Amino acid sequence: MLNGERLIAKPYRWAMVGGGRTGNVGYKHRIGALRDNTAFELVAGAFDIDAERGKDFGTNLGVDPSRCYADYKTMFAEEAKREDGIQVVSIATPNGTHYEITKAALEAGLHVICEKPLFFEEEEGIEIKKLAEEKGKIIGVTYGFSGHQLLLQMRQMVENGDLGEIRMLDLRYTHGFNATDTESANASQKWRVDPKVAGKAFVLGDISTHTYYMSRLICPELKVKELLCDRQSFIKSRAPMEDNAYVLMHYENGAVGRMWASSVNAGCMDGHRIRIIGSKASVEFSDHQPNELLYEIQGQPPQKLIRGMSYLYDECNADERLGALHTEGLGESWANIYLKFAVAMDAKDRGDEETLKNLVYPGIDAGIEGIHWINTCVKSADEGAVWVKF
Ligand code: NAD
Incomplete structure (x- = not known):
């Protein structure tokens, strides 16, 4: 603690x-x-x-x-x-x-x-x-x-085989705050859709890099072998900078995954979720509920694992600050990092x-892998949503 x-x-x-x-x-x-x-x-x-x-x-x-x-x-x-x-x-x-x-x-x-x-x-x-x-x-x-300590709980659960063999990663970072042409009136948003300032991608870089890193934190042994990305600019003036993207992944160990990155998911306030699915059980983190994990074992009632409790792994509780009686959030996550x-x-x-x-x-390696993630997704999308080696 x-x-x-x-x-x-x-x-x-x-x-x-x-x-x-x-x-x-x-x-x-x-x-x-x-x-x-x-x-x-x-x-x-x-x-x-x-x-x-x-x-x-x-x-x-x-x-x-x-x-x-x-x-x-x-x-x-x-x-x-x-x-x-x-x-x-x-x-x-x-x-x-x-x-x-x-x-x-x-x-x-x-x-x-x-x-x-x-x-x-x-x-x-x-x-x-x-x-x-x-x-x-x-x-x-x-x-x-990535400083939310329950992600370290997920990492330990994966490492210790609590979920069985990992089969699927369901990754999603979406919100609806750019469902309209917000850049006209917002300087912070304007540069995000300008390739000279933002780079080759909008939501793939702006939000899904976080989720990609978090998935690597939880499942360090799982390496993407190839991916297929389809990206769109629903606000046409943003093209080629996508405001929505779907990515399918094949991992080296045979697991599969998908990422949905979007800032045009109208009505969604914060759809940042990571679900890891194994052969025995699944565990799910939602950025909006960072004080609990959903843990579902096949055939048993769903459980909520609550932050700060002694039944969590030591690696998770080492980053605990306030104790389970009180809520923690993004501030603590940044402080941990x-x-x-x-x-x-x-x-x-x-x-x-x-x-x-x-x-x-x-x-630095996580930073470089983030660049690789964005550029490989863009390459796949721009070649017509085809599978490309990662
Ligand atoms: P912003 O446009 O809202 O703010 C940029 C700030 O940098 C402003 O204060 C601006 O005056 C200043 N600035 C710009 N150029 C400068 C320069 N050359 N020297 C000194 N100051 C300069 O942008 P933002 O949304 O805060 O994003 C900034 C960076 O943070 C981006 O790379 C973005 O992707 C990233 N970001 C990360 C997270 C996260 O959760 N880690 C969240 C938001 C943004």
Whole structure:
């Protein structure tokens, strides 16, 4: 169980690029990083593309105004001159900027926590992985839902054979918030359907990368062998950026799967679900009910497994914070991920490879696999919804 006591000797001096006042995701990073004030302290930022607004915002967060910078290049250069300069930066800017900012941060000697989708091309991921290794730095990728500890319960259930042999993965991340042409009036949505800024895909990258990573977290032994993707743009002006996609998967061990990614599932508030089906039983997680798992054993009444209870696996309860009497949610999930980033960075800085080997968190490989997922889906769809090797 986590209670905020320090897991590392000193909090990391942390900065953000992006995540400013108008940004969607910035607050989730701060909730995650600052939940345990023993892991990170926010000391600097280039929070906004609008320098003045960024400075005002950072100052309102309590950051020293002289460390609220106009842009990330100035921040990296100025902070490098200080004895108490930043040690790690989080990148919460639109997709098309991730690669150049990550590269600059590594070259400035910083650990990096970057938003998904990590970059556009796998080659960029491989190059950055090599650079991070040379510099002895950690790259964390904020698959922010993956810190829900019940996912670790699912992982242990799969590993221990509670479900039998895994046959099917039913993955879904859908909502209806883009059922109309929302981009005309919303800057955050506008770049998401612009390939120059968002990359080759919309919902496949924006939402299904999360679900894909979570499925890999739960079933690390299951590797996709080939997939078939069909994608559509129901709001025609979005084409070729899909607002709906169906993906069929064949896994190497004979299991099969499907992913439905959609932001035009009208009326759906949050349809983010993962159901793992084995030969004996199934287990299901819903992002909207992160305090319980549906566990169904063939021939028995369905069960709800409740977060924080002692009947759960230790690996799951290690990330418990509040106890079963109280609800936890997305804030705790982000905090769990950020805490693992801090532990990973600390282990890397101390040369503790043993800790790193055993730590489960979304790192550079998960980021590269996310790019591979998006690009393979797009390739399949654009070749006419055909099976392609993964
Ligand atoms: P947004 O458009 O709402 O906000 C982007 C922020 O970055 C703004 O504050 C903007 O001023 C700032 N910005 C843009 N370019 C900048 C630059 N060069 N330097 C400094 N600041 C800059 O975008 P968003 O919805 O917050 O998405 C940002 C990233 O986070 C995207 O990659 C997106 O895919 C990802 N995201 C992840 C999650 C998640 O759950 N992990 C959720 C939402 C978004």
